[in-house]
Amino acid sequence: MNIFSRVQRILLTFFLGVPVGLMAGDYLWPTNASKHLTSSFCEFRPRHFHAAIDIKTWNRTGYKIFAIDDGYIYRIRVSANGYGKALYVKLKDGNIAVYAHLERFIPEIEAFADRLRMKRQQYVLDYFPEPSAFPVQKGQVIGYTGETGIGVPHLHFEIRDPQNRPMNPLRFYPGEVEDTIPPRARFLAVIPLKVRTFINFEPDTLIIPLHAGKTIELSEPLYLSGPAYLAIRAYDMGNGVHNKFGLYEAELLVNQVPAFHVRYDRFSYSHTHLVELDKNFSLWRKGWGKFQNLFRHPANVLPVYPDTPPEGGILDERLLNDGENTVEIRLRDFHQNETVIRGTIIFHRNLQVQVETRGVVQKKLLLSVRSPQPLTWIEIREPAASGKVSDPAQYVLDDVQKIASDFWYFLSIPLKTNPEIPELKVIPYYTAQSPGLPVYLNPQLEDPVDPEDQTTRSSVTPRIVFRGNQLGIKVPIHLVPRLLESDIFRAIPIYPLREEALMVLSVEDFFRISQLPVDEFPFLVAELQQWHPVVPGKVQRVASSNGQLEIRFESESVYDTLFCRIQQIVPDETVAVASPYRMLAPVYDVQPFDQPFRRGAEMGFRVPDSLRGVKGLGAYYWDRKKGWLFLPTRWEGNTLRARITSLEKFTLIQDTIPPVFRVLSAVRNDSLLNARRPLFFEVYDEMAGIYKEKQITVRADGRWVLFEYDPEEKFIRVDPRHLPSGARHLEVFVVDNVGNRSVHRFVLQR
Secondary structure (H helix, E strand, C coil), rough: CCCHHHHHHHHHHHHCCCCHHHHCCCCCCECCCCCCECCCCCCCCEECCCCEEECCCCCEHHHEEEEECEEEEEEEEEEECCCEEEEEECCCCCCCCEEEEEEECCCHHHHHHHHHHHCCCCCCCEEECCCCCEECCCCCCEEECCCCCCCCEEEEEECCCCCCCCECCHHHCCCCCCCCHHHHEEEEEEEEECCCCEEEEEECCCCCCCCCCCECCCCEEEEEEEEEEEEEEECCCCCCCEEEEEECCEEECCEEEEEEEEEEEECCHHHHHHHHHHCHHHHCCCCCCEEEEEECCCCCCCCCCCCCCCCCCCECCCCCCCCCEEEEEEEECCCCCCCEEEEEEEEECCCCCCCEEEEEECCCEEEEEEEECCCCCEECCCCCCCCEEEEEEEEEEEEECECCEEEEEEEEEEECCCCCCEEEEEECCCCCCCCCEEEEEEEEHCCCCCCCCCCHHCCCCEEEEEEEEEEEEEEEHHHHHHHHHHHHHCCCCEEEEECCEEEEEEEHHEEEEEECCCCCCCCCHHCCCEEEEECCCCCCEEEEECEEEEEEEECCCEEECCCEEEEEEEECCCCCCCCEEEEECEEEEEEEECCCCCCCCEEECCCCHHHCCCEEEEEEEECCCCCEEEEECCHHHHHHHEEECCEEEEEEEEEECCCEEEECCEEECCCCCCCCCCEEEEECCCCCCCCCCCHHEEEEEEEEEEEECCCCCEEEEEEEECCCCCCCCEEEEECCCCCCCCEEEEEEEC
């Protein structure tokens, strides 16, 4: 071992807590395919972490896999989905090595697995042999790489501790994988935690593109009022491959003080669903990609945060000073290549002023500004015709009048050419660097809606923003005077935006307003009544207006308060199904689709008596990439029930079409097969699908035959060695998820 490798081992032992006895030199690299990766440990997968490193096999199969140390075959698994063919080796130190997606095992293990499957007449196998059945020695070949289960050819390789908890395999192989490339940061997201949080003066998530480089400086400061957190979209790469990996480590420092730290060395399968808190579930569901949260949710008990307490990383008054703050994000891969992003956050209070127009005199606009706190100066911007904002004009406030508890300032703003009152953005500053929230003057929006014009008011649909136990309602700003006529709205915080106003409601406010007469505020009350708060710790039900679809939330279904809505929508060409399939129920859009679940909820789809006996009926959910997908359900009376872990669009679809079946191997005619060669058949189902291996059965002269099934490539393979000696007739039975069945018969020629 050279000096460099020794130093690496010592440093990794110090920083990662890995015993020197478990470092490189003790475990053999698991394959001769390559020392390049295609995926890293703890990458995001839907509802779980990736528990392994994936080793590149150059899109080929058949490379050797080795026992990385002395031990014995602990577990043998075979399935068409998931890990495909997999071996688990119990090592002499108690750890477990897992090799998945194999093409085949060594002959003695392969024959043993086949005998068990033949005896049980089951394709799937999950068996724990006796320790003495298959002892292995370090370096012994135990199988060959493949592409069984999910994914293209590669080796999925795990190392688990004696308690079956996955550990980062690279901890045991420092120096084996060459990587001198630092992580690449693509986007930074600033995400509000409360409705009244403003980011760059807007109450919405801000996503900032980042340029390439090891050191990235944000070109403009971020203005923040209210609690928020950061998330980073980034990836890592290794030498010699183009694959993109997940991050290994990320740190957030605020004013040079550590605020958040994540490092992926191990996790427990009982906590793997918390990946939806560790990564940003909402941005992923909205199509923005995979963002790493730089904030620890209070319910997140993953062991990947070395020194970050719950709520660590929240940007609020506990972490930020009024005014200017420095922020630094450090991204590292396992080999300690680093990328740093630096920026400035201006943290300020939700100070609001009131601006009144006093008229235009000699091409000067006269304004009066009322503030609850003394101001230093005011910045005024005027949007240009091109949509760009003009350079700001700053007005120092020397003359102030205090009336009651407010401070009044009077300004004279020169107008360029337009004698009319222009559209202006007025930003107050209560210190030299700390702004308040802007006020927008837009003369075209200042006229309120006619109180008697019910048509105009009822046609307005407010936009609702939900964040935890608060909700914000965005309404056109010209409706605010009408709302303020009612006592119920006068105590509710209202923040003017450019063309809208944002009202901030608590759950109590929501209940109070949603119970108002609909005809009094039709544009608002009717919309609120569609939403139903779901609070952690309570069992609640939300149903569609016709009672056909219901979502039942258990006490542990959600992490945070969410507002749920089930809305019946008319299928457009995007979600409609084409003949011969039939949609037999409305499409129900269940929101919010972007909020993670703790334990999931239960969907109940009540089926009318008229459809109860309809052939091929099933419940489906909408996937924006794959279309309508069958939802496994169970019958309870006249209701189809299913466990769900996200809210989707749901409907009922009738599929009466049997699965597609086609002979791929050479044939002499439509029914004659050569039994001396492997037999290949294409099999798939377009709508209902085929989810489990047991939906396919192969028999020869009435006897069950072992076969191989690849659901991704959509084929069945029958090896001649599994055909009974002298068998003359072959039958293949295929049934889809809603019971459509096809039978195919052939004559075997030898």
